Amino acid sequence: MADNDVLSHPALDKVAGEEFLQDAFQIMMEEGIRKGMDVSEKVCDWKEPEELHQILDLDLKDSGESRERLLERCREVIRYSVKTCHPRFFNQLFSGLDPHALTGQLITDMLNTSQYTYEIAPVFVLMEEVVLKQLRKLIGWEGGDGIFCPGGSISNIYAMNVARYHCFPECKQKGNWAVPRLAAFTSVECHYSIQKGAAFLGIGTDNVYLVAVDEKGKMIPADLEKQIKQAKSERAVPFFVNATCGTTVLGAFDPLAEIAEVCARHKVWLHVDAAWGGSALLSRKHRHLLDGINRADSVAWNPHKMLMTGLQCSAFLLQHSSDLLQKCHCAKATYLFQTDKFYDMSYDRGDKTIQCGRKVDCLKLWLMWKANGTRGLEQRVDRAFAFTRYLADEIKKREGFQLVQEPEFINLCFWFVPPSLRGKEGSTDYSHRLGKVAPAIKERMMKKGSMMVSYQPHGNRANFFRQVVTNPAVTKADLDFFLDEIERLGKDL
Amino acid sequence: MADNDVLSHPALDKVAGEEFLQDAFQIMMEEGIRKGMDVSEKVCDWKEPEELHQILDLDLKDSGESRERLLERCREVIRYSVKTCHPRFFNQLFSGLDPHALTGQLITDMLNTSQYTYEIAPVFVLMEEVVLKQLRKLIGWEGGDGIFCPGGSISNIYAMNVARYHCFPECKQKGNWAVPRLAAFTSVECHYSIQKGAAFLGIGTDNVYLVAVDEKGKMIPADLEKQIKQAKSERAVPFFVNATCGTTVLGAFDPLAEIAEVCARHKVWLHVDAAWGGSALLSRKHRHLLDGINRADSVAWNPHKMLMTGLQCSAFLLQHSSDLLQKCHCAKATYLFQTDKFYDMSYDRGDKTIQCGRKVDCLKLWLMWKANGTRGLEQRVDRAFAFTRYLADEIKKREGFQLVQEPEFINLCFWFVPPSLRGKEGSTDYSHRLGKVAPAIKERMMKKGSMMVSYQPHGNRANFFRQVVTNPAVTKADLDFFLDEIERLGKDL
Ligand SMILES: Cc1ncc(COP(=O)(O)O)c(C=O)c1O
Ligand SMILES: Cc1ncc(COP(=O)(O)O)c(C=O)c1O
8 A cells, every 4th residue: 555545544453452451351351350358368379580471472573463362461460469458468568459449540541631730631641649748747747848859769869859959059050169078867677668768869878977876776866966956066967867767678667756856956858758658647546656747848748649540650849839849840941841822831830850751640649538538548547457466466466576676656576486496596696597587488488379568677677577458448458367377388497 | 525435437528539539530631631622622711920910820738629619620730731732833852642652651550559579569679670671672782781760960970870880889888089080071052951961960060071063963973082081181081972862852863873983992981872763763763863872871761752752651671781880879777678578579679779769750651561562652753753854844835934953853943934034045044033033933822822842042043933744633733733823823924
């Protein structure tokens, strides 16, 4: 066919496309959701990389495949993937599947727009503002600013950049060479994104001063004070303090009110990494854990963790209503942010970020919130706390289980000590041998597919399990199974 | 109920959840896809921000809403959003909807996992490697490295950071203060993410040297040479050259082979921003536009633009097979990247990025590729070129339409000169008056909902339209409509 003939007809078969989507959706519902949430099915059908590569026949070829083969491929992808919605998946800080959030995500994908201008995302520009405002309200801020970012790490890195700009706006043009050596402060328990951020922003990981924590993993404000003075004596300029609400491993909450005092005294930007713990603000019973968060300059909060919106949904929030975020990140591209549009161009918010195209992350949270109301979300948060309480109490009753510490949040950290090691706490290789238990149990549960939970070493503590329940589909029976299964898998070690 | 009773039952109604998903999916198919792709429907039902806010009743409340109301909300969100799959949507560098890519995206969302470790994303860890390898093969690299990033901007910023690390690895620990002032080079036509990146990385926008372009918008290698020498004479260290394949506005391709020569001579990292133009590599007919790309050190390529995978899908690719990316970005968090796992831990690739949680971006591209084959994707690329050719020829035949330049790629840049301005090219306010035409036509098309196309000023050129067709559902009739409609909307201006 000549070019012109070809161009007279669409090169996409709409009817076949819709049929494919319909069929694939049913496979997804059946294989992913129905089976995924069924405790009699595996959490993951584990294969070693080599074998999985073979099964999946991943290589890309010159010609396309039949509709049947493609649907089969959808089935396989689901089959060999981890079911994070499974009631026995406790491996990450996210789990479960909320049908409204997922619906919001599916609509987002179908609409496939970018969040930069009102003209291209009218609904989502307005919705993002409403959702961010609601999050700020829970923090205790009436005004403020913010934006959704591709993950909490990037939210934290934005905070560092905005704090730097706030101190030294000339850095944007001239780079770090034009400003004194900067010093950032965070506890040794902080998320690694603070280190990654310091490296990325050209500040350097050596300029992150690590503040000591108490035995629960909380930052010691007196040590923060000391470190700030130390930095000053080394002729660095303290510009950024990161406090964590809900540390990744222990779930510790830094004492914000006292930290805010130190920051105020030294006029340093206070950022709160509440990526994990922020959602506790929804609970009237537990929000006291974050007392003082309203004094922060900025906050990172990931609804994609505890609130189950699905990856990614991370808010970077600012107390300041000034144009700081915009000024810090803008490039004023005239091809996108024209200044002669017919509508109010203050709704074009895309220049507040370092991104250009930006996924819509608000709809899933908004729809889930509309479905459950603030009170419904609160119940979920309270339920997660109750589960952790229940498990901690059970652990105390069971021989061989040992809490690393009383959980303050929903990170349940514990060792399983197999019979062969019980009563041997005094022996020199105890810690070494205990450290081998969690990995061995993990291997067995993965190969069996019965559940998933993470473990890690921590300071000089040997490997322990960190279990987290955020999924409201989980019941007490699943938690009893969890402990029984660890015992079953580990009793001969 | 006492806590323990509550915990005995799931707090999520699985059946109701599935039903909601089913109903919402049908709404999405009907309102979003079927109507969205129907030319007799509006591209967007335009409302001013205030009015839309009222219609949508966005505020979040204490209690949840009924299933019916929520489904109605899904309908409304879709109704007032822009249909980027509509055959008359020409506003961004992305458009159209591929059913296989969308399926891949939906499955990704349902599975809701994060790309960091093999244990949590076995299928996607392997799949990402295969897809990235295929992209590298098209560039002409046998080995190499890479990762999917949240957008081309971040891919470009990664390139700058890796280039910096390559020159001065100590910068990661010590910050920019420990290294000499760095100088980056890019053409004046480059994407604004290079500026944003320089600011973010603490390098500073003043240290981005802007290289002159020829009349087609291509970087002039001799000027690059000159700027590098200039920077050196100013005691800065040239560390990064960005060449663009497919500039955002004009669609220009920088002459890579010559630029590579300059870079080799000065031992400077060559990054190619092929976010937009990279997909031309799929076409045997048009890939010559990127001749020399195999000499780049790194490449950014966004399948979410021309290839219609849906936002986001952006590959950052490296020629180097060394561990550079890992070394540059790693933080070695032991809670995630344990070193005593039972499987080959080299499959845990998450420490190559500055993110922690990372969305899976490979499945949609992989499934679409499996469905169409490399040849099918090539046909789409060729079709996009053919459309641009067709439109450029039509424009030459029509009175009042004027090309800004002959399109080399698929950016069709043109003015519409209304009858009142024709023959007035000599008058002093011609340019000023012409600059008001595109915004006025844009306003009219938005309010009518008939189509969407972007415009911008450019250098000292008055506002012109930039039209792009990537959607294979578009036909010649849509393009004829496009030109007719501009005439209809603009003839009285
Ligand atoms: C305390 C804390 N902050 C930040 C993050 C990073 O969030 P993301 O994975 O969205 O980058 C995490 C992730 O686990 C975290 O635990
Ligand atoms: C040439 C070029 N590079 C990079 C980008 C940035 O890509 P993204 O929107 O994915 O950040 C764009 C976006 O339009 C572009 O045109």
